Amino acid sequence: MKIILLEKVEKLGSLGDQVEVKNGYARNYLLPTGKALRATEENIKYFEEKASDLKKKNDKDVKEANKFLDKITGKTFVVIRQAGENGQLFGSVTTRDIANLLKDNGIDQIKKNQVSLLEPIKALGIVDVKVNLHAEVSTTIKINIARTEEEAELQERGKVVSLDESQLDEDAVMDVFDEGVEAELSEEVTDEAHDESSEVNDNEGTDDGDAAVEEKKDEEKE
Numbered sequence: 112m113k114i115i116l117l118e119k120v121e122k123l124g125s126l127g128d129q130v131e132v133k134n135g136y137a138r139n140y141l142l143p144t145g146k147a148l149r150a151t152e153e154n155i156k157y158f159e160e161k162a163s164d165l166k167k168k169n170d171k172d173v174k175e176a177n178k179f180l181d182k183i184t185g186k187t188f189v190v191i192r193q194a195g196e197n198g199q200l201f202g203s204v205t206t207r208d209i210a211n212l213l214k215d216n217g218i219d220q221i222k223k224n225q226v227s228l229l230e231p232i233k234a235l236g237i238v239d240v241k242v243n244l245h246a247e248v249s250t251t252i253k254i255n256i257a258r259t260e261e262e263a264e265l266q267e268r269g270k271v272v273s274l275d276e277s278q279l280d281e282d283a284v285m286d287v288f289d290e291g292v293e294a295e296l297s298e299e300v301t302d303e304a305h306d307e308s309s310e311v312n313d314n315e316g317t318d319d320g321d322a323a324v325e326e327k328k329d330e331e332k333e
Contacts, residue, residue: 112137113150115158118169119246120146126169127162129155144224146246169247176245179220183242187253188212189263194235203231204256209240212254220244232256237266 112134119125120141123132129150132141141147148154158165190212193201206226213221227241227249235256243249257263 114141114147115150115154116147117158117165118146121246126166127158172245173247176248179244180248180250183213183218183252184250185252187237187255187267188216189255189257189260191259191263192235192256194258198235200233200235200256203233204254205231209254235262235266 210223
């Protein structure tokens with residue numbers, strides 16, 4: 112199908128270009144989204160009459176998009192997801208998720224079809240994602256997918272911590288704790304044994320003294 116582009120379309124052309132595309136691409140995307148018109152005689156005439164106005168509108172939209180550019184360019188947005196020990200997500204992060212994430216952060220101008228992903232994100236980490244603010248204006252944001260806010264901070268600093276490593280850290284802490292408890296118990300047992308020994312010695316000394324006194328009394332009686 113031959114069409115007239117009403118705005119720049121990547122890999123196709125710019126405003127006013129007449130190009131041939133597959134029927135499905137035109138019917139399912141370009142025509143319903145207002146990015147193009149069928150290149151009929153009537154539409155060609157209409158475009159020629161409106162070309163100046165369309166160009167002015169396009170220039171205005173580009174200017175507005177560039178103003179918005181600084182608000183998100185290079186920014187990092189955190190997505191918290193559950194994942195397995197190998198870092199694979201239980202599910203995925205899609206263009207819809209990213210658009211909703213931006214909306215939650217006060218950026219509601221971006222729709223899911225303006226977010227470019229070759230495929231849904233299925234693993235932990237930081238991913239560069241292209242966002243199309245306009246047909247002629249795009250930028251890149253970072254999506255930080257982590258299991259917790261703490262892990263997201265570590266990833267932001269360039270360190271990736273797996274669940275295995277986290278568990279090892281916990282085990283190490285528990286080992287130190289257990290060793291401390293064992294040492295304290297050992298000291299308590301030693302102290303108790305020492306106290307018992309002292310009591311026995313004291314008792315033995317008392318018994319010996321009592322026996323000596325009794326023996327002396329018997330001698331005096333004789």
